[in-house]
Structures are given as C-alpha cells and as structure tokens.
Amino acid sequence: MSIVEIKQQATQKMQQSLESFQHNLTKIRTGRANPGLLDTVHVDYYGSMVPISQVANVALLDARTISVSPWEKGMGAKIEKAIRDSDLGLNPASQGDLIRVPMPAMTEERRKELTKVVRAEGEHAKVAIRNLRRDANDGVKKLVKDKLASEDDERRSQEEIQKFTDRFIADVDKLVTGKEQDIMAV
Template sequence: MINEIKKETEDKMKKTVEALRKEYQHIRAGRANPALLEKVTVEYYGAPTPVNQLANISAPEARLLVIQPWDKSVLPALEKAILKSDLGLTPTSDGAVIRLVIPQLTQERRSELVKTVKKRAEEHRVILRNLRRDANEDVKDLQKEHIISEDEGKRAQEEIQKLTDKYIREVDQVAERKEAEIMEV
C-alpha cells in the first residue's frame, strides 16, 4: 500500500517537472527554437491547425526560424497567425518560405521573462507540495484504518518528504537553467 502511494506520488511529481520543462520551451530566450511556434494555430480548411502540422520549421541560425509550408497556399494564413500570436515577431515571406528573425532581448524584457520563469517555478513547487499533502493524507488514512503501524506511517511520510525535496530541487535547477539562458547576452 505504502509503496503504491509513493510510486504514484513520484510519477505525478515527475510529470509536474516535465510539464514545467515543456512550459519553459515556449518562453523565448532570444534564441530561435521551433517550439516557440507550437501554440500558434492557423485556420486551414476551416479548422485551427498547429503550424508544425502545416510546415517544416527549422532554425538554421541562432536568431532565425524558417517555416517552409508544404502547401504554398497556406503562406498568407501562416503569416497572419504569427502576427496575431503573442510572440511579438514579424514574419517576412518570399513566396516560398517565411523567415522569423528573433530580435535581441532588451534588459527590461529579460527581467520580465525571468519573473515569469520564477512565477511558473513557484506554481510547480506548490503543485509538488500539494502532491505531498495528498500522499501524506493517504498514509494517515491507512494509519487510521490500522492497515499500517504508526512507525510505518512516519517512515512513509519521511520518504514522501524526501521525494518532495528531490523534485523541488529539480524544479529549482530547471528554473535556474532557464534564467541563465534568458540572461545570456
């Protein structure tokens, strides 16, 4: 029973850290990354379609994204979708491909992004703590039902705390790496 609770909690904690990593991919750090366009959707034959399903996205240079649509007729719609998105980028098209030049981040924008990174990290720390609380409640329920002894319950709670500490450290490391990436000039 205790092992199941710990395993389930650890799985959820891993997923929480992975979700944070995925979120951080969408934060522009002054470097071209095809993941920036993952959330951009284009109206294609009446259905909102992600850019990566309509075109090949590559980063040939550190500050350049090249979007090469498989169907050239979607080019104007792609441009509009990128302009409407919250990326703050202006696409340039030559009729065959769209180029997105990623501008250098200003110091002000960098500090805003760092605040966002810290905020997201804190949100994920809270999620981890909530997972710990839920697991501890499950252990306490087992104690109340006399399925496990008090000592086993205490030991399980200590192990859950160690898991929580481990994943909070991991969240901190991921956040620090992203902050360093953003502040890199």
C-alpha cells in the same frame, strides 16, 4: 491502496508536474531561436485550427532565425498572419515559399520581466509538487487511521515522500536557474 502504491503514484504525478513545467518553459522565449516556440501558434487549415507544425516544416536557419516551410503553397499567408497575431512578439517575413521568423533582440527590461515569469512558473510547479506530497501523506495517514499500516510505516513513508519531494523541487530550481541564465545571456 498500499503505502508503496501511494508513493509510486505521488512520484509519478510529481514527474508529470516537472515535465509540464519543462514544457511551459519552452514557451518562454530566450534570445535564441527555438522551433518549439511556435508550437503554441495555431493556423486555420480548411476550417479547423491546427498547430503550425502540422501544416509546415519548422526548423532553425541560424541561432536567431526560425524558418517555416508550408507544405501547401496557399498556407504561407495564413501561417505568416498566425505568427504575427500570436502573442510572441514575432514579425515573420515571407521569401517565396519560405517564411523567415527572426528573433528580435530583447531589451534588459524584457529580460528581467521574463525572469520574473520563469520564477513564477517555477513557484507554481513547486506548489503543485507540494500539494502532491500533502495528498500522499494524507493517503498514508488514512491507511494508519484504518489500521492498515503502523505509525512507524507512516513516519518512514512520510520521510521518503519528503525526500523525493525535495528532489523534484531541486530539479525545478535547477530548471529555473538554467532558464534565467538563458534569458539573461546577451
């Protein structure tokens, strides 16, 4: 494996870590409704657990309400129960075929709790990115040790690896700040 391949692989994995972090942030609820909030909720569909999005249409009614329209009439009660039993703290209300999921207003205490969760998730993402940097640097050092690259190449590549590590960590910080602002907005 060459230095270029090591850097490409590290960049790719860091990008995946960033995307995973972004996905994790969508699961943390803010005061606003977000259809992605129900992605983690699974419902029993003829003996197998499937995401709600595979058995119903999930959409926004307004800024604070998610609507869930089951594709089969018999699924309404199961979907409602799955949402209620999830750890999201939501209380769905059935109106015929439509299930309305109002987003309760968050207390100041809950907002502060969620910002701590966001910061912790951000820190986990940063640690993952730093571990990838370490792995890439170790790969470059191994090439130098095996006499496949010079020490100058090692120093240059470590500087480049550090630059894109810093860039990804800055991206994580931006995402954390943005999510905190979303959470703290009343």
